[in-house]
Amino acid sequence: KNQVEQSPQSLIIxxxxxxxxxxxxxxxPFSNLRWYxxxxxxxxxxxxxxxxxxxxxxxxxxxxxxxxxxxxxxxHITASxxxxxxxxxxxxxxGNNRKLIWGLGTSLAVNP
Amino acid sequence: xxxxxxxxxxxxxxxxxxxxLQCTQxxxxxxxxxxxxxxxxxxxxxxxxxxxxxxxxxxVPNGYNVSRSTTEDFPLRLELAAPSQTSVYFCASSNxxxxxxxxxxFGSGTQLSVL
Numbered sequence: 001k002n003q004v005e006q007s008p009q010s011l012i013i014x015x016x017x018x019x020x021x022x023x024x025x026x027x028x029p030f031s032n033l034r035w036y037x038x039x040x041x042x043x044x045x046x047x048x049x050x051x052x053x054x055x056x057x058x059x060x061x062x063x064x065x066x067x068x069x070x071x072x073x074x075x076h077i078t079a080s081x082x083x084x085x086x087x088x089x090x091x092x093x094x095g096n097n098r099k100l101i102w103g104l105g106t107s108l109a110v111n112p
Numbered sequence: 113x114x115x116x117x118x119x120x121x122x123x124x125x126x127x128x129x130x131x132x133l134q135c136t137q138x139x140x141x142x143x144x145x146x147x148x149x150x151x152x153x154x155x156x157x158x159x160x161x162x163x164x165x166x167x168x169x170x171x172v173p174n175g176y177n178v179s180r181s182t183t184e185d186f187p188l189r190l191e192l193a194a195p196s197q198t199s200v201y202f203c204a205s206s207n208x209x210x211x212x213x214x215x216x217x218f219g220s221g222t223q224l225s226v227l
Contacts, residue, residue, distance in 0.1 A: 004154070032213075043116070043202050043218025044155075051213075089154075102154030 002027045004092050004103035012109045017080055021106045023073040023090030031093040035064050035075050038087045038105065047075070047088075080110045114138050118203050118219035125193040125226045133188040133222050135203030143206045144186040145170075145216070146178065148199040155202065161186055193226045200224070 004025045013019050025033070032051045036044035048057045048064040050073070057064050061078045077084055087105040094101055119134045137144065146158040157170030161180040175197055177189040186205075190197060203219045 042220050043204070044216075045218070046215045049213050049215070100155075100157070102156075104152065104154055 002092075002094050002099075002101045004090055004101050006088075006090050006103040006106050008106060009104075010107040010109070012111060013080055015080060015082055015110050015112050019077050019080060019108065021075045021077075021088050021090075021108070023075070023103060025071050025073070025090070025092045025101070027071075027092040027094045027101050029095055030068065030071075031095065033064075033066055033073050034091040034093070034100075035062070035073075036089040036091060038089060040086070044089060077108075082110050082112060084108060085110045116203055116205055116217050116219035118201075118222050120222060121220065122223045123225070125190075125224065127193060127195065127226060129193050130189070130191050131193070131224075133190075133201055133203075133224075135186045135188065135219060136184050137186075137203075137205040137217070138184065139205060139207070139217065140183060141205035141207050141217070142183070143208065144180065145204040145206075146176070146186070146188045147202045147204065148172065149202060149221075150199050158188065158201075190224075195226050198224060198226045 007022045034049045035047040038044040047062050050057050050066045052068050055066050063076045066073045087107050089105040090103040092101045116137045142163045145160045147155040149155050156172045159178040161167045167178050201222045204216045206214050206216050
């Protein structure tokens, strides 16, 4: 069964600190992996998209990694800001029809 | 630029009522999607459209209908609202199929409660 699991479920950090969010997937055949940021009361916003051959991708203070062998991805946030408080969702695209398998997200709170 | 616009933002329905969730995009995207997001669950695809006049079912289409008469608009219709349809609904669009680097652009969502 295609699944995307994220950890931790929630995380609280202090402003300025770094953090890493994890995503494990059992999706086959794999097409690409995406990270989205979802602010409370808003729709998801794309952060990164990685294909099988890419193992690192950055978007400002966000850096995503992908290990296609172990089927793991991480999202590293550097020098966190209050505006980083949001849910971060890992999404894996599967198969030739590119079906999207959504994770449940990690809820991040950045406190001053 | 507006992107994907959804209305209304909030709505309360009684069981058995009907309503239409509106979605419009100004990016000239061919592909449009409706998702629902329930607490503790990942987003689920309800319906999608690959262009004007063409729609297809997603994972959870029961209880919903869609139409795509123009490139810009993709309304979602609930005919007989049920408590199980209480959810947050998101409309999204993309320029093409979900290929390697094809981004999805989401609206702000409609929070629907059926009581």
